[in-house]
Amino acid sequence: MKGRAVYIKTFGCQMNEHDTERMLGILEAKGFIEVEEPRKADIIIFNTCAIRQKAEQKFLSSLGRVKYIKKRNPQLKIIVAGCVAQLQGEKLLNKAPYIDYIIGPDNIHILESIIEDQSERIFIHENSNVVNAKIPIKRKHSVKAWVNIIYGCNNYCAYCVVPYTRGRERSRPAEDIIKEIELLSELGFKDVTLLGQNVNSYKDGDIDFPALLEKVNEIKGIERIRFVTSHPKDLSRRLIYAMKNCEKVCEHIHLPLQAGSDKILKLMNRKYTYEEYLEKIHWLRETIQNISITSDIIVGFPQEENEDFEKTLNALKEIQFDGIFAFKFSPRPGTSATRLDGHISEEIKANRLTEVLRLQDEITERKNKALEGTIQEVLIEDREGEYSTGRTRTNKIVKIASDIALGSIVDIKIVKAHRHSLEGELIQK
Numbered sequence: 001m002k003g004r005a006v007y008i009k010t011f012g013c014q015m016n017e018h019d020t021e022r023m024l025g026i027l028e029a030k031g032f033i034e035v036e037e038p039r040k041a042d043i044i045i046f047n048t049c050a051i052r053q054k055a056e057q058k059f060l061s062s063l064g065r066v067k068y069i070k071k072r073n074p075q076l077k078i079i080v081a082g083c084v085a086q087l088q089g090e091k092l093l094n095k096a097p098y099i100d101y102i103i104g105p106d107n108i109h110i111l112e113s114i115i116e117d118q119s120e121r122i123f124i125h126e127n128s129n130v131v132n133a134k135i136p137i138k139r140k141h142s143v144k145a146w147v148n149i150i151y152g153c154n155n156y157c158a159y160c161v162v163p164y165t166r167g168r169e170r171s172r173p174a175e176d177i178i179k180e181i182e183l184l185s186e187l188g189f190k191d192v193t194l195l196g197q198n199v200n201s202y203k204d205g206d207i208d209f210p211a212l213l214e215k216v217n218e219i220k221g222i223e224r225i226r227f228v229t230s231h232p233k234d235l236s237r238r239l240i241y242a243m244k245n246c247e248k249v250c251e252h253i254h255l256p257l258q259a260g261s262d263k264i265l266k267l268m269n270r271k272y273t274y275e276e277y278l279e280k281i282h283w284l285r286e287t288i289q290n291i292s293i294t295s296d297i298i299v300g301f302p303q304e305e306n307e308d309f310e311k312t313l314n315a316l317k318e319i320q321f322d323g324i325f326a327f328k329f330s331p332r333p334g335t336s337a338t339r340l341d342g343h344i345s346e347e348i349k350a351n352r353l354t355e356v357l358r359l360q361d362e363i364t365e366r367k368n369k370a371l372e373g374t375i376q377e378v379l380i381e382d383r384e385g386e387y388s389t390g391r392t393r394t395n396k397i398v399k400i401a402s403d404i405a406l407g408s409i410v411d412i413k414i415v416k417a418h419r420h421s422l423e424g425e426l427i428q429k
């Protein structure tokens with residue numbers, strides 16, 4: 001049993017990366033080691049993402065590339081996990097009969113019996129319990145950790161496949177979350193990111209998300225608390241005050257806007273108008289000094305006319321985000337947006353994406369430049385040679401030409417700003 005090797009490739013979001021940590025946890029407990037090359041593995045796992053067609057295609061081409069390895073080594077087990085597994089299930093076997101097992105995000109625990117051999121091949125049953133949290137884990141980093149607080153999503157945005165891949169919304173008991181974070185603190189972790197598709201709708205009895213933040217803020221040893229993702233419609237004043245009052249909660253929020261036009265927001269079923277979104281941005285900025293705000297934007301949603309797109313550009317100019325992720329709309333199977341009229345050509349989508357990114361790059365660069373000369377509190381997360389890398393509380397990456405101990409929190413003077421990172425110098429006290 002001992003000494004077998006696993007190769008795992010992860011696509012998609014932090015939720016998926018965290019699930020990978022769980023899968024590696026199970027396998028490590030069974031004596032597996034992780035390898036970097038698929039041909040050296042006894043098990044190959046693809047932890048897949050279905051959010052856009054491109055992510056799915058990337059997985060399919062990786063899958064195609066391991067076919068010949070399986071031919072040479074019939075003992076090799078190929079496992080497809082994650083969101084494409086959940087969405088496509090058996091259909092994947094028609095495309096690639098050499099896949100051994102298909103396991104959805106709610107069925108990760110099954111990996112344990114798979115490696116002992118299993119006759120069943122497809123595990124995509126709905127799981128109403130929160131099971132993942134009890135699985136062993138091999139964490140990727142030693143300073144920062146992801147912690148699931150809520151699974152699934154009930155929002156049904158018209159473009160989004162997540163409710164179909166990750167199921168209904170389920171909050172994890174607060175007691176379990178606190179225990180996990182206390183343990184992380186004992187192990188020396190300093191920074192926790194609370195994970196969920198919509199953390200704002202967290203609820204365990206009378207503990208809502210702001211109350212959970214207050215509890216996590218009490219845990220000794222943890223220095224920084226972050227969370228993703230927030231839905232604007234559920235971002236309350238109470239949460240903003242909790243962010244302000246909990247000193248460990250970092251001054252950063254990722255708040256996906258998606259589009260600047262009310263017509264498009266309505267078609268997307270986002271349940272807020274641009275004005276309502278803007279009001280929340282004002283609340284955040286009024287209450288939390290120097291908060292950094294990042295966002296997601298989709299361009300080329302069905303029926304997006306030039307004037308709608310202009311509204312997205314204007315929103316970026318007006319709000320001045322610290323950074324965005326921008327995507328071309330990608331029709332996903334089963335989602336309501338695929339049935340809308342007025343799909344936009346690939347060429348227009350590509351042009352709009354370029355334009356959005358160009359505008360935001362200027363804004364991001366300008367905002368970063370404004371940090372030159374300032375002093376920032378940086379948590380060191382990585383070291384390589386003479387360099388250390390960390391993040392500001394506002395989630396900006398800083399590279400420092402000094403060798404600083406992992407997990408230290410240091411004052412850094414920002415000496416140079418780049419578009420996507422900062423350079424800093426250690427301030428000797």
Ligand code: 5AD
Nearest residue numbers: 159160256296297298327328329330
């Ligand atoms: N097409 C393009 N982008 C999408 N996103 C989600 N679904 C789609 C889709 N079908 C984007 C949204 C979301 C982010 C995680 O991915 O902006 O906030």
Ligand code: SF4
Nearest residue numbers: 012013049050051083
């Ligand atoms: Fe994450 Fe959504 Fe992609 Fe699944 S489909 S990996 S939940 S981004």
